[in-house]
Amino acid sequence: MNTYLEFEKPIEELDNKVHELKSLNDNAPSDNLLEEITQVEDKINETYKKIYSSISPWQRTLIARHPQRPKTREYIQNLIEDFFPLSGDRFFSEDKAILGGFGKFRGKTVLVIGHEKGHDTTSRIEHNFGMPRPEGYRKAQRLMKLAEEFDIPVISFVDTPGAYPGVGAEQRGQSEAIAKTTECCLSLGVPIVAIIIGEGGSGGAVAIGTGNTVLMLENSIYSVISPEGCSSILWKDNTKTVEAASALKLTAEDMLKIDVIDKIVKEPIGGAHRNPHRIIESVGDEIEKYLNLLSNQHGNDLKHARQERYLQIGRSGLFSDKTSAANTVLDEKFGKSGSKKRFFKGLLSRSILGVIAGLLFVGLLVYLFI
């Protein structure tokens, strides 16, 4: 059974038609039926192109959360051979919201970690909808340190609404767990390739999504807060999700523009859930490419490159301000006396230059006409 999002409804009809025609053709094969099937399938593609040509950030959010979108478990099943799952944080418990284990990826041993949301009611509850408790993050730290010990690269799949907001999670230090996991990612001496495959929900996503390379699926989202949360806090209204999703600029394209991610992985027509095998293969190809690029680098270089990557994010524009850049120069020239600094800062400001230019101009007029 397929699940159709509101804006996918036109597809549902066409899908049913294809289904019907195919069963007719199974009973009594005919060229006519085959041709008709091709026509409807073309129509499906066309309709998808039309839908996706004007897709809104809120619609992308819904695709990113689509119940049939491939989850970490499917990526592991299809990309990793010889997978050996590992459990527990060695302090408190196992947390199935984050999966982890060693296995072979295209011939090489890797560590895979990733949020798992589950695919039906039972498994969603089992995996806590992909919302980790501190134990999940501490397990991730344990496995990453193990990978470093054996010089094994890390692949991290990010897909979470966020870290779990619960009493127990808070008691056991959700904040500390997230902070230490990010710190662990940043200090690791082996390559980390992170891929946002669905929802990159805030700190709970960053904790295991801090890598040398960060990839993102075309219809995934990455945001410090959900559109729902943003709507209720900044609009003080629960219904402004469409506006909030647009304002937050949470799409892959937006992320690429500000260098938060390194590459967008294109999804098949209709989104990853229309053709899971295709997207899983594309993701595999990209991971392979980036792991190869990172494979010959020294541990320390990897660490430095990763830190540099994160230091650079958000810097454009910050240093151009007169209060900062100009000041450092002035500080050197005139020492750090506040009043002088402020005076020169004032002198530098555009409005002062404007006033001086204005006075000169008036002076010129007076000179010319008297």
Place this chain on the structure above:
Amino acid sequence: MNWLTRTISKVFPRKKKSLDIAENAWIKCSQCQTMLYSSDLEKTLFVCPNCDEHLQIHPRIRFKNLFDGGVFEEIKYPSGFTDPLNFKALKTYKERFNDARQKTDMDDCFLIGYGQINNINVTIAAQNFHFMGGSVGASAAEAMIKAAEHSVTNHTPLIVFTCSGGARMDENQHSLQSLPKTTIACQMVKDAKLPYIVINTNPTSGGVSASFGSLGSITLAEPNALICFAGPRVISNTVGETLPDGFQRSEYLLEHGFIDQVVHRKELKDKLSQIISLLLKRVA
């Protein structure tokens, strides 16, 4: 004449306005609701004389009381206004940001000071909740980097007072990516084998507690501060669990093993110099 007053204020900028929140204002204690006169509060370091609640304090007033003789050098950090999302909800980000600058007389939510506490050179960064809820965006993240660099260059311990609701939604990713960025700041100080001391104040939550706020080599907290990842309201609204007594307050975190000591504001200075002296093996 508006342009002229504006121009004049640029040539002769705001004088002594820095402690403006303390001037001529009645402040209501958030705990016992007593109305308190702000200049009286300054004498008690913004601790309620009636119920001992630690109210939010402007970093300049904090520094004045913390540094020997009230003397410190303010360290500037990159703080050009950037609005990558061109963000607008009910108000534009720019409006909210400018309001905050006006209200607090700060570049962003951090104030960085360099000076001595009990004759030990230290670098201190403190957040102001009144600057957009102490939320961290690109500029505040740079403040942490700047403070860390300053600490490493001058071989000073880095002391950070956290006070924040967490992320600055208006910057979305630049705010979210401040988690790794500020974590790097902590690593710089630790790599230089210098003490990184965090004091969690009311409130410390979300992205701040999930990054530099939880990474202290030593972690102290002011009494009764809310310290959490997800706030109490979020927890009761989304998962509907009942909250235990004292949940997410300093004393509760001390009991659960996430805080080294809960320290009264008037004792902080001596506590800080004590632990720094011990760590750096200074002869008193």
